[in-house]
Amino acid sequence: MKFNNISFPHPVLGIADTISGNIEFFDEVLSEKGNYRIKFELNQSNGDINQLLREAKAEYFCEVTCTNTLYREIFTSSDNYISFELPKKHVKGKVEFTCLLISKTAIPQYVNTDAHSDYDGFYFDIEKGDVLVVFGKTSFNADIKYERLKAVSQILVVKPTKEFDIVNVNLEESKITVEIPEEDYENFASNYADDKKYDPVFHSSIVLNALLIALYNIKKHKDKFWAEAIMYRIENEKDTFQNLGIDEPENVPEIAQRLLGKPLSRLFTGLNELEEQFEN
Incomplete structure (x- = not known):
C-alpha cells in the first residue's frame, strides 16, 4: 500500500508535501530460537510534533499483521525505538509492519507551523489515535529460513x-x-x-x-x-x-x-x- 494514495482531513508528515520535514525509517529482523526479534528506529525532525512527544500527547506506533494466520498486534513507544519479540508460531508467510506516529490524546485546534500553505488559517481537532506521521511499511517472509x-x-x-x-x-x-x-x-x-x-x-x-x-x-x-x-x-x-x-x-x-x-x-x-x- 502506498500511503501517498491516502488522504487525511489534517496535514500528516510523510504524506506528499502536506508537512515539510525529514523522516527516516530503519528496521531489523533477527531470527532467534522460537522468535523473531524486531527492531525499528523511527526519526523525524518536525518541531511541533516533537513538542507533542515531549508533552506525552503523541507516541510511536507499529502495527504487525499476518493475513495467513490472522495475527495482528500493536506496539507503541514514547521514544523513537520500538523493539519486540514475535513468536514464530504466530506467523506464516508474509508479515507486514506499518509504522506511524499517532496522537495519544485528543488535541484540539491542532496546527503545524511547517504545514503546506494550503492549510493556512485552518485548525484541526485531532482525536486520540489519529495519524500525525507516516514512516512507512515493510515486510518479511516468515517461511524463509534466513x-x-x-x-x-x-x-x-x-x-x-x-x-x-x-x-x-x-x-x-x-x-x-x-x-x-x-x-x-x-x-x-x-x-x-x-x-x-x-x-x-x-x-x-x-x-x-x-x-x-x-x-x-x-x-x-x-x-x-x-x-x-x-x-x-x-x-x-x-x-x-x-x-x-x-x-x-x-x-x-x-x-x-x-x-x-x-x-x-x-x-x-x-x-x-x-x-x-x-x-x-
Whole structure:
C-alpha cells in the first residue's frame, strides 16, 4: 500500500508535501530460537510534533499483521525505538509492519507551523489515535529460513517432466524449478544428486543458468518465495554483493555468481579433486 494514495482531513508528515520535514525509517529482523526479534528506529525532525512527544500527547506506533494466520498486534513507544519479540508460531508467510506516529490524546485546534500553505488559517481537532506521521511499511517472509539462505536448496529444486525434451526453468513456483526430461532426471537422481562432490559441476551449469534466467525476470515474480529470498540476500549482504543493483541488467551475471559463491572457481577445484580420485 502506498500511503501517498491516502488522504487525511489534517496535514500528516510523510504524506506528499502536506508537512515539510525529514523522516527516516530503519528496521531489523533477527531470527532467534522460537522468535523473531524486531527492531525499528523511527526519526523525524518536525518541531511541533516533537513538542507533542515531549508533552506525552503523541507516541510511536507499529502495527504487525499476518493475513495467513490472522495475527495482528500493536506496539507503541514514547521514544523513537520500538523493539519486540514475535513468536514464530504466530506467523506464516508474509508479515507486514506499518509504522506511524499517532496522537495519544485528543488535541484540539491542532496546527503545524511547517504545514503546506494550503492549510493556512485552518485548525484541526485531532482525536486520540489519529495519524500525525507516516514512516512507512515493510515486510518479511516468515517461511524463509534466513539463516540458511546460502543453501541453493532453499530457492531451487530439480524435478522430472514429461512436457519437455529439453531443460525448462519454471519461475511460477515458490522455488525456481528446473524441469528435466524424465530420462535425464533419472540419471541425475540415481548417480549424482546425493553426491556432494558433484555439486560444483551442477552449480556452474544447471543452477547458474537457471539463476541467470530467474534474475533477468525477477521483477515479474517479486512476490514469489525465491525472489524474496534473493532480494533479502542482495539487500543485507553488502560485503558479498558490494551494492550491486539488480535493476541494472549488466550486474546480473556477477550477482548470480556471488549468490553461488563463485561457482566457476569451485568447479575447477572440484574437477581437480575428481581427477585426483580417479588417478588413485
